[in-house]
Amino acid sequence: MTSRLSLINQHLNINHTNSNIIPSGDIGLIGLAVMGQNLILNAADHGFTVVAYNRTVSKVDEFLANEAKGKSIIGAKSIEELVANLKRPRRIILLVKAGKPVDAFIDQLLPHLDQGDIIIDGGNSHFPDSNRRFADLKEKGILFVGSGVSGGEEGARYGPSLMPGGHPDAWPHIKEIFQSIAAKSDGEPCCDWVGDAGAGHYVKMVHNGIEYGDMQLICEAYDLLKRVGKFTNKEIGDVFSTWNKGVLDSFLIEITRDILYYNDPTDGKPLLEKILDSAGQKGTGKWTAINALDLGMPVTLIGEAVFSRCLSALKNERVRASTILEGPTVDGASPITDRTKFVDDLEQALYASKIISYAQGFMLINEAAKEYGWKLNNPAIALMWRGGCIIRSVFLGEITAAYRENPDLENLLFHPFFHKAITKAQSGWRASIGKAIEYGVPVPAFTTALSFYDGYRSAQLPANLLQAQRDYFGAHTFKVLPGQENELLKGDWIHINWTGKGGNVSASTYDA
16 A cells, blocks of 8 residues: 555656646657767757757666766656656657667657657668658657658767758758757758658668668679789778779778778787678678669669578588689789779779669669658758768768759769779779689679679660560560561560460469
């Protein structure tokens, strides 16, 4: 009985306390892991008052006593207190683990919110989940925003790339905060409104897929320099340092240089050589590849990057295979006599493949806009990736310029800048892949990029034989080339009785 009365009194005291609060918070944030704390500190540095809450309340106290001390940050011990401290419309960012935790916090927030309040999911949520949350909350009068956040811990603290999408009525209420705390590129914030429903998280998903591709390409370049060119880690670091001053200038090239220069302080040997060659993944690259298959888009480079991580995880099998399976060896191939040309060719291979990866990424984004009924802002998307995020690079400035010049650009490869760049790079691109094949060094991302390029520029592909095969064994029908119609080949979809025994009934025609 005493315990029950104690709980009732505690509840009444909380409500009484909350009713006396004068709301002063510009935005609230739930989730005080490193990303959450850094984003709060970033917002406070830009003059905003932030209300911080964490399920483990002791983390709130620790944060206020240390990093947040003396800043415009209010600690909340409950969801009720968090909401009570916020100005209307209430703006609340969730930076918690994707999936059920997001839904759980939304459920906890809803009883305390009013129509027009805004819930922002800043985690790595899958865009179908954001589509669902957008629709569910819209019915309740709550404005949902799913925002991609990229840049890691440092980006969150000093300026991330932010990719918000969802209910358009939310944007005027969060624009000032988001664009203030975002990274800047040539004075412009790396943040703009992406589109409806789950568009923000979709664009972040594609960003992560491109990140997978960029990382795999860099790893393949490193492998060729090491195994074929016989460069030391220090020499490879020097190569990446030089590349970072040219067309490949980017965050990932920069950190690769730093990694290659880093020696284990205990023995002075390169730390990189002590790391197990088995890569992990959190699923966003896989989501991109699956979505590309669903939409029928040939986003081959991201797919290969995902599969390369899968292959790397088969470490024990690969070790056994290395003692059983035969092929070219580095020792048996002709040595590299012109190191300068080898490095220059590899730079062009990396640049050309990178162009293909981004061209494929924007092909996917454009197809998604059609499929899901989104009006996406390609110039803004490229600008958002220009700074603050993991794939930030000088290269993205050219993509921004291309889409600003022509927002309806069919393909990046059709723009004069990229057409010229990839034409110039072809000789080195093909030479580098030739060397890899000669030496038996796997370069799946380089090769799939070139294969896509050669396929994309082919007016005629062998899919005519593929369609004939499908019709032969499954009566799946085919279309006839314009001008090739005759008495046998007439109509829209045609089935041929190839053997004289199969009959004339065809299967229904559809694309999965």
